[in-house]
Amino acid sequence: MYSSSISSIESLVNEIKKEMFSNQEFNTFLTPISAYDTAWLAMISYNNQEKAINGHSFSGPMFESCLNWILNNQNEQGFWGESNGENLPTISSLTATLACMIALKKWNAGETNIKKGLKFIHANTEILLKENSQQFPRWFTIVFPAMVQLAKSVGLETIFVNGSERLLSDVVMKRKVILESEKLMDMTAGHDQPLLAYLESFPNYFVDQKDQILKHLSEDGSLFQSPSATAQAFMSTGNQKCLEYLMSIVHKCPNG
Numbered sequence: 001m002y003s004s005s006i007s008s009i010e011s012l013v014n015e016i017k018k019e020m021f022s023n024q025e026f027n028t029f030l031t032p033i034s035a036y037d038t039a040w041l042a043m044i045s046y047n048n049q050e051k052a053i054n055g056h057s058f059s060g061p062m063f064e065s066c067l068n069w070i071l072n073n074q075n076e077q078g079f080w081g082e083s084n085g086e087n088l089p090t091i092s093s094l095t096a097t098l099a100c101m102i103a104l105k106k107w108n109a110g111e112t113n114i115k116k117g118l119k120f121i122h123a124n125t126e127i128l129l130k131e132n133s134q135q136f137p138r139w140f141t142i143v144f145p146a147m148v149q150l151a152k153s154v155g156l157e158t159i160f161v162n163g164s165e166r167l168l169s170d171v172v173m174k175r176k177v178i179l180e181s182e183k184l185m186d187m188t189a190g191h192d193q194p195l196l197a198y199l200e201s202f203p204n205y206f207v208d209q210k211d212q213i214l215k216h217l218s219e220d221g222s223l224f225q226s227p228s229a230t231a232q233a234f235m236s237t238g239n240q241k242c243l244e245y246l247m248s249i250v251h252k253c254p255n256g
Contacts, residue, residue: 033249035073035080036092037227039099040200041246042066043106044231061107063250070100071110078120089120091128091140097121098147098158099228105154118157126164129171136171138178138191139198145172146201184212197224200232210237221245 033041044062061067074080079089081096101117104110132140148168151158160168184196195202196216213233216223221241223229227249234242 033227033253034082034092035070035096036099037231038066038069039080039096039103040228040231041250042070042100042103044235044246063246065250067103067107067109070103071113074100074113074116078116079124080117089124089128091132091137094121094125094128095140095143095147098144098151098156101156102147102151102154105156114156122159125160126162126167129164129167133167133170136174139193141171141174142178142195142198143201145175184209185216193224193226197226197229199223199226199229199236213237214239217241220248 041063042061045059046062047059070080075083075089075093077089079093079097080100081093082090083093084090097117097120101114104114129136145168148158148160179195182195185194196212199213213223214237217233217239218225221230221239221243222245223233223242227246230242230245233239234246
């Protein structure tokens, strides 16, 4: 039904690829992206290209290889993301697993993967939060509550009880302090990255500040070299430089 629309959009994407990869600056080495970042790329739809052909728009994952990577790279224990030397999940696996399940839920894919992921979240959240409760990493404090909220908004039944609920509340309160005490581009707070580097985890009133986003894009089109933040920047602005950066990553890591 929408074959002509799909063909036109794919042609546009291919044109961008040709232009982009003929440019020497995109031939540099790019570090493979994380499961968390891969999930955010998998959330981007063709609709974000802002092309409606013949009055129609095609909704599907722009980076299908990222979605396929999620489907095929879930740990046997049910999580995505980093594990330690003993193959046990780290605290980053909580955010990565939530993001991967959100991406799958968006495209109505991987029902079995989602069930395994939810089982992991319910069984391990309290353990991993307790292990890090003395000093949660700043990035985790910013990102994790946002992923929990986003997971619930798409209909994922994330259940936190007893100890995990109390620990989650602690993270939420610490996040609130950070958001209230720092500006988007506060580089004087002694942190490696300003709040804007975590754009994907902000409330909508931050995400909607397109001028701020575009003002702080790097020359390569990224937002602080963060694939996840750049993915959100592209979804918020439709900026072609953001798209080129994201496509350069997928080109270097074609299997996700």
